[in-house]
Amino acid sequence: MAMFDSLAGAVRDGDTIAHFGNPLIEQRRLAAGDALAPLGDRTVIEVTGEDRLTWLDSITSQSVARLRAGESTELLVLDPQGRVEHAAGVLEDGTSVWLIADAADAEKLAVWLQRMVFRSRVTVTLRPEIALVGFFAGGSAEARIVAAAPHGTPLVWRDPWQHVQPGGHQYADVEHHPGSDYAWSVALVDDARALSEPFAGALAAEALRIAAWRPRWAHEVDDRAIPHESDWIRSAVHLSKGCYRGQETVAKVHNLGHPPRRLAALLLDGSDVILPAPGAVVLAGESEVGHVTSSALHYEDGPIALAILSRRAPVGELLVRSEDGIDVAAAQQVIVPADAGATADVPRLTRLSRRPLGDDPRNAGA
Incomplete structure (x- = not known):
């Protein structure tokens, strides 16, 4: 991505910066909240218009209709059979919804969203000129993001993977989920030249994601993927919201079956x-x-x-x-x-006896 061309020492793999010389040291700095990770493999989609939240709520897996300015979540777009087609982080700023998608999926997601507008008062725009930078909250990296932002108010998406979201469900049966320590954030940046070292590459960011058991569209999704199999209901699916495409499969597998x-x-x-x-x-x-x-x-x-x-x-x-x-x-x-799955407590029907009526001792004297 041209936004990051000026970063010294970057070793690239296509549009992605793989590392800056030592991926393991970068990983430690990133995990400590001290490094910034340029994310050339993600792209932003902006959704504007007064119907943006209710419209997204009606066509995706997540409940976003009441999202307030500054709040983050995550959504999936499913096909009619409940298979994952698209995934995106969601950030509402009071005027726009910013969707953060894997670069290989962003254009296809934007095209699908544009096809779904119909009469809704929304506009969908692919924004490849906006750079994305990842970091872990609470360290010096976050302070540098704030300092580089106009008026000190950066647009930052907070990954919801740290906690089971309202309406979600966790299948992992563990006392301490590694995702609870995954305070991953992504900032939208207009000018990457305002950012300062240290930096970390994609190798560092991916290692920490994998250690947190965090699924990603670019890796864990294929043409058979459903949200249940990667525990994605934890953060991206609201099980009790209104109807959306694929909901029947989501409910059926969760309540009655197994992925x-x-x-x-x-x-x-x-x-x-x-x-x-x-x-x-x-x-x-x-x-x-x-x-x-x-x-x-x-x-x-x-x-x-x-x-x-x-x-x-x-x-x-x-x-x-x-x-x-x-x-x-x-x-x-x-x-x-x-x-x-099979979380619903469905009562079992009593089997009916096949014995003739006259053979049932309860009918004696009838």
């Missing part, structure tokens, strides 16, 4: 420092049970990954097969249990 796949975290054997690429096959013995969606080298945990597995995949240790055909041992942390 056919489940997200798991993998702690990889780091002895050979082999980092499997997304798409790498996950094995239980000789049986293929899923694939890696994201992987990274974490500054404390070593090689880590997220993987989408079959619901019936065993809970124990797995193997990940690298592109070179090398099998890497992987300790599994269950994120979405195999029995996730």
Whole structure:
């Protein structure tokens, strides 16, 4: 992205800055709240007009109709079968709704939104000229964002992944969810030249996301993905809001069934420092049970990954097969249990006896 062309020491991977020389040091600084991460792989969509909130509420998975200025959330766009098509962070500023989407999805999302306007009083505009910068709240990085903003009032999206959102539900059965420490924020920036060091690249930001079990459209979504399998109901789906496309599947799987796949975290054997690429096959013995969606080298945990597995995949240790055909041992942390869903207490019907009426002792003397 041209906004970040002036940043010294940046090592690029296309439009994304991968790192600034030492991804692990950058990761520590980012986690401590001291580094800023240029996000060339995200794009902003602006939605204006007096119907913007009620309109978005009616066509997406999240309840946003009463969002107030300065509040953040997250939404999904689902197809009629409940599969994830688009995802975006949501920030309302009192005049506009700012949607933060993965760059590969942003234009398609904007086109879909424009098609859905009909008679609603809204305007949808793709805003690629606005730069996005990620940071963790509470440190010096946040202070530098405020100092660089016009009038000291930056537009900042706060990732809702830290907490189960109103109307949401968490499938992960853990005492301390790693997402509770994930105070990730994204600032909208007009002039990246006003930002100051230290910086961190995408490798650092991705490692911290994976460690927090945080799903992302660019990695955890394919043409079969439903929100349940990656625990995305936690932050992006309101289970009791009004109707929207895909709601029937969301409700049915949550109340009566189980998602056919489940997200798991993998702690990889780091002895050979082999980092499997997304798409790498996950094995239980000789049986293929899923694939890696994201992987990274974490500054404390070593090689880590997220993987989408079959619901019936065993809970124990797995193997990940690298592109070179090398099998890497992987300790599994269950994120979405195999029995996730079926939360409704549906009474079972009493089975009717097939015995003839005259054989029932309760009918004696009738």
